[in-house]
Amino acid sequence: MTEMISLEEAQALVLANVAPLSTEVVEVLDAVGRVSAADLASDIDIAPFAHSAMDGFAVHAAELESASEDEPVKLDVIAEIGAGEVYDGPIEAGQCVRIMTGAPVPDAADAVVKYEIVGIVSGDGKPGSRVSFTAPTKLRNNIREAGEEAHAGEVIVHTGEVITSAGVGFLAGCGVLQVPVYRRPKVAIAATGSELIDPSEVPSAGKIRNSNSLAIAACAKAAGCIPTILPIVEDTYEALEKTVLDAVETYDFVVTTGGAANGDFDFIKPVVEGTGELLMTTVNMRPGKAQTFGLVKGKPVFGLPGNPAAAYCGFEMIVRQALRKMQGYSHFNRPVVRARLSQDTKKKDPRRIFLRATLTKDDEGYLVTPAQNQSSGLFGPIQRSNCMAIMPEGLESRAAGSMIDCMLLDVSEEVLI
Ligand SMILES: Nc1nc2c(c(=O)[nH]1)N[C@H]1C(S)=C(S)[C@@H](COP(=O)(O)OP(=O)(O)OC[C@H]3O[C@@H](n4cnc5c(N)ncnc54)[C@H](O)[C@@H]3O)O[C@H]1N2
Ligand code: MOO
Numbered sequence: 001m002t003e004m005i006s007l008e009e010a011q012a013l014v015l016a017n018v019a020p021l022s023t024e025v026v027e028v029l030d031a032v033g034r035v036s037a038a039d040l041a042s043d044i045d046i047a048p049f050a051h052s053a054m055d056g057f058a059v060h061a062a063e064l065e066s067a068s069e070d071e072p073v074k075l076d077v078i079a080e081i082g083a084g085e086v087y088d089g090p091i092e093a094g095q096c097v098r099i100m101t102g103a104p105v106p107d108a109a110d111a112v113v114k115y116e117i118v119g120i121v122s123g124d125g126k127p128g129s130r131v132s133f134t135a136p137t138k139l140r141n142n143i144r145e146a147g148e149e150a151h152a153g154e155v156i157v158h159t160g161e162v163i164t165s166a167g168v169g170f171l172a173g174c175g176v177l178q179v180p181v182y183r184r185p186k187v188a189i190a191a192t193g194s195e196l197i198d199p200s201e202v203p204s205a206g207k208i209r210n211s212n213s214l215a216i217a218a219c220a221k222a223a224g225c226i227p228t229i230l231p232i233v234e235d236t237y238e239a240l241e242k243t244v245l246d247a248v249e250t251y252d253f254v255v256t257t258g259g260a261a262n263g264d265f266d267f268i269k270p271v272v273e274g275t276g277e278l279l280m281t282t283v284n285m286r287p288g289k290a291q292t293f294g295l296v297k298g299k300p301v302f303g304l305p306g307n308p309a310a311a312y313c314g315f316e317m318i319v320r321q322a323l324r325k326m327q328g329y330s331h332f333n334r335p336v337v338r339a340r341l342s343q344d345t346k347k348k349d350p351r352r353i354f355l356r357a358t359l360t361k362d363d364e365g366y367l368v369t370p371a372q373n374q375s376s377g378l379f380g381p382i383q384r385s386n387c388m389a390i391m392p393e394g395l396e397s398r399a400a401g402s403m404i405d406c407m408l409l410d411v412s413e414e415v416l417i
Pocket of ligand 2: 285286287288289290305307310376377
């Protein structure tokens with residue numbers, strides 16, 4: 001329990017100790033990016049009626065069978081149907097109906113021929129005109145059938161599916177305006193350290209700004225959670241115990257930073273052990289070896305290390321996965337690509353090392369350049385990176401040009417790869 005375990009063991013352990021939260025019903029727009037907690041069915045057929053995919057003329061396909069350049073078939077235009085209108089009269093032999101995209105195809109027609117390939121014999125193509133067709137048309141040509149996408153009562157989004165932006169439109173079209181989704185975890189974030197002051201203040205001798213709480217809150221927000229930053233906790237067992245015991249009453253997940261190692265003022269391990277069940281203390285990774293996890297009153301409590309990059313890595317590699325599971329997601333790993341190292345990279349520590357690095361693309365594929373400064377104490381190199389280049393466990397250094405796995409961090413248009 002307290003020995004060093006691999007990252008995969010740590011992830012599995014934490015995932016095994018959290019479960020999807022209860023569900024809540026939200027407006028369909030607020031469901032974007034979230035996981036459906038129910039099978040959602042359409043209330044009507046989609047499309048509700050057969051409609052035209054083109055602006056053109058609704059015809060009987062059989063009438064155009066003999067149509068050719070030399071012997072066009074000529075028909076009288078007897079009506080016009082715009083989107084939102086209905087024509088339910090007959091279409092006799094020698095007749096057709098002018099129809100707009102989206103308008104219901106009359107039962108009396110079985111194909112639509114688009115404007116561009118129809119000639120005008122007389123008039124302007126509107127009712128009262130005569131038009132000519134120089135080629136046959138396929139049956140049901142340019143007709144979008146009723147129920148093409150879904151039938152009334154059919155499940156259109158299943159439990160566990162992530163609702164996309166397009167999915168919001170799909171659901172709206174199917175009459176699903178309220179969506180049950182898994183609740184967002186309420187995450188408490190408490191920084192421990194008697195050296196810490198609020199970031200709004202200028203530090204006096206020996207003090208530093210508490211930057212971890214805001215970074216971890218930002219990570220939690222990006223992971224879909226509702227973060228709350230608790231007051232800074234001084235380095236005593238009693239103060240941290242009180243913070244943890246209070247937090248587990250209100251929040252779904254408690255994250256602390258600092259005090260995770262074995263120093264004289266490191267209390268997260270004894271507090272979790274003293275108030276609940278200590279399940280993990282050390283992970284074979286760098287930055288972020290000191291990672292504490294346990295359950296207090298059944299609630300997950302995670303003690304991230306104090307070094308900023310170590311706290312960030314612990315959150316992104318382990319905590320984020322748990323918070324995703326709590327929201328019903330079923331995939332937890334960020335995308336990984338193989339890239340060529342741009343420079344010789346030494347390995348002096350046998351832990352798995354996550355190098356803050358920049359991934360670019362050239363003719364030969366991905367190229368990765370580790371940041372100059374890999375200090376665990378810095379956020380800056382992460383701000384300027386777009387991936388973590390992964391040096392596996394062991395002491396094998398890598399030469400420039402060798403291939404290495406890179407985990408993408410925030411993938412957006414701003415990440416130029
Ligand atoms: N004898 C050993 N000492 C340390 C070891 C070790 O193996 N043996 N490991 C080092 C590593 S690596 C890490 S990581 C840290 C983890 O220890 P803690 O979690 O107890 O971290 P702290 O001592 O509380 O803080 C470390 C560092 O980070 C600064 N810090 C803390 N909280 C914040 C915050 N909220 N915002 C910004 N910066 C913060 C703190 O001032 C320290 O400089 O242990 C090493 N020591
Ligand atoms: O374990 Mo420390 O996290 O390498 O910075």
